[in-house]
Amino acid sequence: MFTGLITAVATIASAKPLGADSHHGKRIALRVDPQWLQGVQLGDSIAISGACMTVVDLQADGFAVEISAESLARTTGLDMAGAQVNLEQSLSLSTKLGGHLVTGHVDGVGHVARFEQVGESWLLEVDAPPELGKFFAYKGSIVINGVSLTVNHVEDFPQHCRVRINLIAHTLQHTNLHQLQPGAAVNLEIDLIARYVERMLGAERSKHHV
Numbered sequence: 001m002f003t004g005l006i007t008a009v010a011t012i013a014s015a016k017p018l019g020a021d022s023h024h025g026k027r028i029a030l031r032v033d034p035q036w037l038q039g040v041q042l043g044d045s046i047a048i049s050g051a052c053m054t055v056v057d058l059q060a061d062g063f064a065v066e067i068s069a070e071s072l073a074r075t076t077g078l079d080m081a082g083a084q085v086n087l088e089q090s091l092s093l094s095t096k097l098g099g100h101l102v103t104g105h106v107d108g109v110g111h112v113a114r115f116e117q118v119g120e121s122w123l124l125e126v127d128a129p130p131e132l133g134k135f136f137a138y139k140g141s142i143v144i145n146g147v148s149l150t151v152n153h154v155e156d157f158p159q160h161c162r163v164r165i166n167l168i169a170h171t172l173q174h175t176n177l178h179q180l181q182p183g184a185a186v187n188l189e190i191d192l193i194a195r196y197v198e199r200m201l202g203a204e205r206s207k208h209h210v
Contacts, residue, residue: 001091002047004099004141004148006175008036008087010048010062015079018066025068026079027056032087034061040089045104049085049176050146050187051075052104075106076185077145084176086146099148100141101192108132110144112184113162122167124180128188133161134198135190143189147175 010032018024030048040046040063044055051071057064067078077083091097114125126144128136136142136154142163143149149171153164172178180186 002052002088002099002102002104002146003091003095003097004088004102004143004146006086006088006147008032009084009174009176010087012079012081012083012085013062015081023069025066025070025072027064027066028053028079029057029062029064030085030087031062036087037061037063045090047086047088047090047102047104047146049075049077050102050104050143050189051078051106052090074109075187076109077187084179086175088146102143102146102148102189103192104146105189106187107135107190108188110163110186110188112180112182112186115180115182118166120169122169122172124165124167124177126163126165126186126188127157127160128163130156130158130160132188132190135194136161136163137194140194141191144186145176146187147171147177 010030013029013031016027018027042055042058045052046055053065055063056066072079108129110126110128113127116123133156136151138151140151142151149165151163152166155162
């Protein structure tokens with residue numbers, strides 16, 4: 001589990017195929033501040049731009065993970081050498097839950113529709129897959145590239161659901177979100193509580209149709 005509060009930004013040093021065809025994943029090597037790695041061990045779970053991955057190699061200035069072809073197909077931005085990615089170590093019982101409960105399981109890929117400065121903050125609008133629309137609500141939580149954010153507006157369209165968010169300067173300075181531009185793809189995770197509420201409501205609807 002994670003909180004959606006980013007604690008470091010790493011650079012993807014390399015992305016090497018684990019096999020000869022598209023059915024194989026990739027081994028991703030990342031470089032990060034050595035101080036951030038203190039306490040990290042082999043086998044630990046780390047959220048990389050919102051996707052939970054397992055540390056398979058550990059060096060003084062970075063670490064490596066192996067990402068399956070399935071995970072690569074359902075996420076974005078995890079295998080581009082030179083790209084910056086958001087990092088968060090898994091939470092412990094002593095971790096402050098300043099964001100919200102995050103699983104590190106990417107539910108879909110969205111696309112930036114609008115990103116511009118408005119006053120002292122930045123307005124971000126993201127188009128999410130329409131099937132995720134029912135999980136977003138005004139003042140609810142959303143995870144974008146691993147960052148816990150608050151939804152300010154939701155609007156449904158036939159082909160997508162548009163979510164509006166305000167970003168403060170601090171968030172942009174300490175994550176890779178400052179690199180966003182219209183058309184950019186982002187990893188999305190819906191709120192954990194909303195996921196269970198939908199499941200419970202769906203079970204009740206099924207009972208009434210039996």
